[in-house]
Amino acid sequence: MSLTTRTVSDLLAAFRSSDPTPGGGSASALTGAIGASLLAMVAGIPKPRAATEEDLERLQAAGSRCAGLADRLTALVERDSEAYAMVMSAYRLPKATDEEKAARRVRIQEGLRAATDTPLDVMRACSDAIEQGAVVAEFGNRNASSDVQVGLELLGAGLRGARLNAEINLGSIKDAAYADHVRREIERLAAKCETGIAAARSYLA
């Protein structure tokens, strides 16, 4: 059974158990999914601030995009745990002969890449939702502004949590070119998150 078809109480119990998955990576994706869902909600509340047909269309498009990103983040809850399980099963491979050692090394590196790419995807989805958050903040119903702010808080926390997970796996990756590329992407997304949150908040102040 996938993590997100469980009940909320069951999933929380799974986070709480000392089993290695689900862990911080899945928790970050889930938090992002909650944040994106709140922004989608606000975009759909009647009596938005959008005054023109064009602004209303922008608000509706932002809402649809946030709903899609919430779905994507929901899928990433599962995928992060799968990637981490790949890494752990690779570390358990036999290493008696040189062939076994070489094969194990390759599998470990493949697993680590999946366990880096997945939180990077979480960062991207959170960052995209934050960008839409500025549209929701500008044109959404004013009475829901605390929901927009909570959504931004959760997306920021999801993005920072995912970053921690990407960076910890990156530390064991041997491919320097890939690692450099990912580090630059992490910096870019973290900066975009800060700018996006500030832009969205400027409409709520």
Added chain:
Amino acid sequence: MSLTTRTVSDLLAAFRSSDPTPGGGSASALTGAIGASLLAMVAGIPKPRAATEEDLERLQAAGSRCAGLADRLTALVERDSEAYAMVMSAYRLPKATDEEKAARRVRIQEGLRAATDTPLDVMRACSDAIEQGAVVAEFGNRNASSDVQVGLELLGAGLRGARLNAEINLGSIKDAAYADHVRREIERLAAKCETGIAAARSYLA
């Protein structure tokens, strides 16, 4: 059916719908519950850093406390939506006569207090879990330090999200003494959160 006995996908869909509940308050409580669950997980992982029997006992006590706080935050997911529903139903009460107006005013104020006390309880539970986070960071398994950091991120976001909800309801509360008391409590909890996160992080650096 309570919110947390639904599947995760169902609850996310409920956040996303334009129905007013569940909203940012429940989302903040849920995020805190995820964060506290991660700290409880780390406290239970084998090979902790705790070297003495006494330190191990402190770690185990912190883990139990975080598990209890995760349960409390899970219950607050539901309670926040109930409190908000109370406010909304009070606003819909009849206001044709002076008696009706007076009764409606009382019910609105009761609802607003519940809708302020609940996020305040979320702030308290997040703040308590963050305090335990320092013990988990000091004595938990070193390989799980990113899970501790993600737990702290989510608890901080849950606390700030709850603060936004407490403050928005506080703005409509007429009882100045109660409002002053809550404002001071909010400041105290926010400050304790910052200090607690810094203390926990000092063990992870």
